[in-house]
Structure formats: C-alpha cells, structure tokens
Amino acid sequence: MIARFFINFSLLFSVDALSSLEMFIIEENSEYLGVSKTKLMEHAGMAIARFIRSRFKPGSVILFVCGPGNNGGDGLVAARILAGEYDVHVIHLGGAEKIRTEEARSAWKVVTNLLTTLKLHIVKDSSEISRYEDIFRNADVVVDAILGTGVRGEVRGVARKAIEYINSLAKRKVSIDIPSGLDPDTGEVKGVAVKADYTITLHAPKKGLLKNPEYVGELLVEPIGIPYESTIICGPGDVKVAYRFRDEWSRKGDNGLILVIGGSKLYSGAPALAALAALKAGVDLVVVAAPKPAADVIKTYSPDLIVRPLPGEYLTTTMVDDILELSKRFDAVLIGPGLGREPDTIRAIRTIVEKLSAKSKLVIDADALKALKDVKLRGGVVTPHAGELRIMTGLEVSTDINDRVEKTVRASKRIGAVVLLKGRYDVISDGSRYKINKTGNPGMTVGGTGDVLAGLVAAFLAWCKDPFRAACAAAFINGFAGDILKERIGFHITATGLIDCIPEAFSRILR
Numbered sequence: 001m002i003a004r005f006f007i008n009f010s011l012l013f014s015v016d017a018l019s020s021l022e023m024f025i026i027e028e029n030s031e032y033l034g035v036s037k038t039k040l041m042e043h044a045g046m047a048i049a050r051f052i053r054s055r056f057k058p059g060s061v062i063l064f065v066c067g068p069g070n071n072g073g074d075g076l077v078a079a080r081i082l083a084g085e086y087d088v089h090v091i092h093l094g095g096a097e098k099i100r101t102e103e104a105r106s107a108w109k110v111v112t113n114l115l116t117t118l119k120l121h122i123v124k125d126s127s128e129i130s131r132y133e134d135i136f137r138n139a140d141v142v143v144d145a146i147l148g149t150g151v152r153g154e155v156r157g158v159a160r161k162a163i164e165y166i167n168s169l170a171k172r173k174v175s176i177d178i179p180s181g182l183d184p185d186t187g188e189v190k191g192v193a194v195k196a197d198y199t200i201t202l203h204a205p206k207k208g209l210l211k212n213p214e215y216v217g218e219l220l221v222e223p224i225g226i227p228y229e230s231t232i233i234c235g236p237g238d239v240k241v242a243y244r245f246r247d248e249w250s251r252k253g254d255n256g257l258i259l260v261i262g263g264s265k266l267y268s269g270a271p272a273l274a275a276l277a278a279l280k281a282g283v284d285l286v287v288v289a290a291p292k293p294a295a296d297v298i299k300t301y302s303p304d305l306i307v308r309p310l311p312g313e314y315l316t317t318t319m320v321d322d323i324l325e326l327s328k329r330f331d332a333v334l335i336g337p338g339l340g341r342e343p344d345t346i347r348a349i350r351t352i353v354e355k356l357s358a359k360s361k362l363v364i365d366a367d368a369l370k371a372l373k374d375v376k377l378r379g380g381v382v383t384p385h386a387g388e389l390r391i392m393t394g395l396e397v398s399t400d401i402n403d404r405v406e407k408t409v410r411a412s413k414r415i416g417a418v419v420l421l422k423g424r425y426d427v428i429s430d431g432s433r434y435k436i437n438k439t440g441n442p443g444m445t446v447g448g449t450g451d452v453l454a455g456l457v458a459a460f461l462a463w464c465k466d467p468f469r470a471a472c473a474a475a476f477i478n479g480f481a482g483d484i485l486k487e488r489i490g491f492h493i494t495a496t497g498l499i500d501c502i503p504e505a506f507s508r509i510l511r
C-alpha cells in the first residue's frame, strides 16, 4: 500500500526556516532513509561549486578556509570539484587529527591526493595564520567553511583569527550554510563572525540567518538531496534529541523519576508493563501507585518496581489529594493503564488530569482517555487509538494517512495536548507540528503494547522538555523494538518480549 504515503504535505506543512536542532534531526533521519551524510556533503560541495562557476571566471583565485567539522567538509568537496578549473587554495584549520566525522575525513583524503591542481595549507594555531596573509589578500574570493550549525559558545583559537583575516583582507566572501560565528538559531554574533557577501545555505534557511541579514549578504538556499520525508517521519534524529545521555557523575534520580497511576481490582498487568518499559528505557526509578488488589499482584512481578498501594479496589476521588501531593516528586506522571471505568474512578481521573496537565509532564493513556470526553487540557501527551480518539473528540479517522494527519492536528488543538494517534502508522501532533512514525508491524496488535508505548512516552517526557519530541521518540523506539522482535520470532510478539527488546532498540539507534 505504498500509495498511502503520497501525502498532501501542502495541506499542513511548508519548509520554514529551521533551527539547528531541527536540521540535526533531518540529517539523521535522512541517513536512516538511506541518503547518507557523505552523499549530502557531496551535494553540498556541488552546490557551492555551481555557485562559484555562476559568479566567478575560470582561473580566478579561490581560497577555501575550512574548519574541522562538516562545514569544513562541505568546503573540501567544493574545493576538490573546482580544482583544475580555478586556482584553488585550501587553508585547513587543524589538519587531519582534528577532523571528527567519517564524511569530513573522506573529503579530506581526496583533497590530500591532489598534488598539482590544489594547494593545501594546514594551520594548527593562530600564530601560523599570518604566513598566509598574501593568499587572503590576493584571492578573488574567499569561501568561508569554518563553522556552520555546530558553533558552540564564543568563537575561539585559530577559527577566531581566521574570521578576522577574512573580514579584514578578503575581496569577496562566500559563506557556506551560515557565516562562521553567527548563531544559527538567534543570529547573535559569537564574539566575531564573517561578514559575508553571499551565504549559500543548505536545504533550508536557518533561523539565525533571517535575524541578522547584515552578516549574511545575498542569501541562496540550495537543496542537497535530503528527502522531504525526513522532515515528517520519526527517526533516529528524534530519539537522539529527546534521549537523556547520562552524565558520568549523575546520581540516582537525575535520569528520570516516573509515577504510574494505574491498576484496579480487575487489572494489574497494564501499569506493570508501562513501568517496566520506562525502566528498560533507562529512567532511574518508577513508582506504581495502584489500588491494593492490583498493588499486591504488581509487587510479585518484579523487584525492580516500587509499588505504592492505594486503599480500596479502584481509584476514587478520596485519593486525589494524596496522589496530587505524591506526584510533585516526579519528572513525569502516567495515568490510565488498568484503572477501569467505575464512575468515581472517572471523576478522580478528571480531577487529577485537569490539575496535572498544566505541568505538561503528564501522559494519559487507556481508561483515562475514555474519562476525558470534552475535557480541555493544558499540556501533556494523550495516546489514543482511533476508537479512543472518537470517544474523546467525536472525530472519526479512516486508514487514509492524510485523513489521520489532519484529524490528529485538529484533535490536538481541540484537546490542548500532544496527540499520539496509534495505528499502523502512528501520527503525532501538537496542533502546529506533526510527524508520522512508520516503525512497528502487525504483530504488535497483541494486548499490552500500548502500555509499553505509554511507559516509553513517560520516560522521554522525563528527559525532554518538549512533549511533542518525547512522543515522536517514544513512538519510534516502541515500533523499532517490535521490529527487532519480529526479525527474531516472527508474529509471536508479546508485550513482555517487546520490553526485553527496548535496550537493543536504543543501542542500535544511539551507537
């Protein structure tokens, strides 16, 4: 059913200026779709070369000043393409030892193979740059490939000196992606920045460029072959930006504390699955608050779970104050799995949710969703399937992907929370942005996989400020763990098997 993916993007999406975080996600997801960063670098280099050819005569002296990152790598590719047609010089800041990525290293290797058509000069510290003053002065154009979206903090060391030389000596200045030293998000000058005549920005304009046109000069946007779909699918980029990379000196609790409110006389498995999924994702502690009959059973499932028994057989309004007090100690709260539909439980859920949703660190799943008909929230994430969404909002969704996207965006605006609509392809929206998750398989229709997903959303929510990003990352990892399990055992998936695959799903994505 490939045709389902011909989405009418124009309905909901246009390529606006991007933040450096959004660009990072897109590049990672492009690689996941099969268009590697090496290929993107090649296309970026070609775009720069095309621009030089269009504006400068063959034989002109072109000086590329390249940093050790991928911005420098783009410059090295362009230099290699133009070598022979132009009098090409490359000043590399740092040389081979400083290059960090595979793609920039391979661009470097090719340049070092060119003996006759390109002059390579390596500058290791600021004091060495003055040796090349004449090249800066005599070049018809200096291409600035020192720093792009990877700039962090005030520009320092040899990069700073090189930018000062470019500004004071170059006749014409072309910046790749962003004038070096300009903050890609705010446009702020990080101590010093290249004052470009032209900026060739890759794929889409970066937000900072529009905020400081004085440094940008003429702005050209060049496509580099990033598939459009890498912007709207969930992928490894979404996981990497929402994941909490552990600090070596972090202490118990620094990596996420989660409260799961769930269970009833009838159900004990659902809250336990959600809690175990969050633990396997890597949070430090999960406490399950459950009515006593469920709590007694949950305790026997795993010593990893901390269980807080609530009096009675169901969640009731008498417990609300205690739960609200308890919730203050947690980074994220999940409410819903296994709570049942007793009338007083529904009243209790509505009160808890209305009070907690303002904090935006709330995940609402399963029975709690059904209690929320016509409730307007002030944040958080809801994780309905199509039937639950209909109960909550009256919106009917079909299997058509355009329809699902449109209704999810609408539902999110109406509910006042991020909606993660579960299905063969999950759709996530916060009312203005949306993404589609394609991981997962039909083996995951078994009971309990939704609870696992809810636990994962809670884990990412504990780590990441943005509930939309948390939901995208959780949807991807949940489906990816399911795909790993299907690879191993086919369509014999269980929710506990899925939980066991969560660590591998993370390690394959984060390695």
Ligand SMILES: NC(=O)c1ccc[n+]([C@@H]2O[C@H](COP(=O)([O-])OP(=O)(O)OC[C@H]3O[C@@H](n4cnc5c(N)ncnc54)[C@H](OP(=O)(O)O)[C@@H]3O)[C@@H](O)[C@H]2O)c1
Pocket: 027, 036, 037, 038, 040, 041, 042, 044, 067, 068, 069, 070, 071, 072, 074, 100, 103, 146, 147, 148, 149, 150, 151, 152, 153, 154, 155, 156, 157, 159, 160, 176, 177, 178, 190, 202
């Ligand atoms: N090939 C692709 O997939 C692709 C696609 C699109 C765009 N790009 C290009 O890649 C760029 C991003 O590449 P990147 O993430 O490698 O980052 P980058 O912009 O190339 O900068 C990273 C380098 O700059 C250094 N650096 C960072 N802040 C500094 C500062 N304040 N002063 C001095 N040096 C500093 C870093 O050194 P430390 O490590 O020591 O901090 C690192 O060597 C984009 O702007 C674009 O040009 C590549």
